[in-house]
Amino acid sequence: LIIIVISYDVTSKYNINFECRIAHRDWPLVTQRELRDLKSIKITWLVPKFHLAAHIEGCTDKFSFNWTKDVGRTWGENVESNWSSLNGLATSVQEMGFGNQRGAITDAMFHHNWWKNTGESECCVEEGRNIDIVLLKVGGS
Known part of the structure; x- marks a missing residue:
């Protein structure tokens, strides 16, 4: 299910x-x-x-x-x-037919999700670096 x-x-x-x-x-x-x-x-x-x-x-x-x-x-x-990043599409998609609207909005949402996910991974890498630094400082003392 x-x-x-x-x-x-x-x-x-x-x-x-x-x-x-x-x-x-x-x-x-x-x-x-x-x-x-x-x-x-x-x-x-x-x-x-x-x-x-x-x-x-x-x-x-x-x-x-x-x-x-x-x-x-x-x-x-x-x-x-998601909506704030999609607001810029409004003027473009209002002139499109249904299929093109759906495609444009889907592409924009995929891009937004890709941007969000890659940003999260970069954040995790940065956090990982910070953790390593903290562990090195703690372990070295």
Whole structure:
């Protein structure tokens, strides 16, 4: 069983009729094959911790990371960090057809994730150097 966790501030409303919305015949967001594959996946809908406080009381438990199994101590706000880097695409993609829009946004998100991941590895290398230096100083005294 594959489980996907979707974390977004409007999840409490967006999950309603989700399958119908993404498979709409006039403007589908997924292909028929993707839709079939999606039916075999369990989707868990959650609201990021910062946004949860603004929701009604019934949402706070149902869509909370705190009460959801297998998500750890996640805060769920990372999905929001992509939008600022994608804002520059708005003027370009509004003139494109659906397929080109999807491709351009996907490419931009891949680039953002690549940039983020390579930045993390550089950070880990730098932290590793700092740890080695600290260990050498401690071990040498």
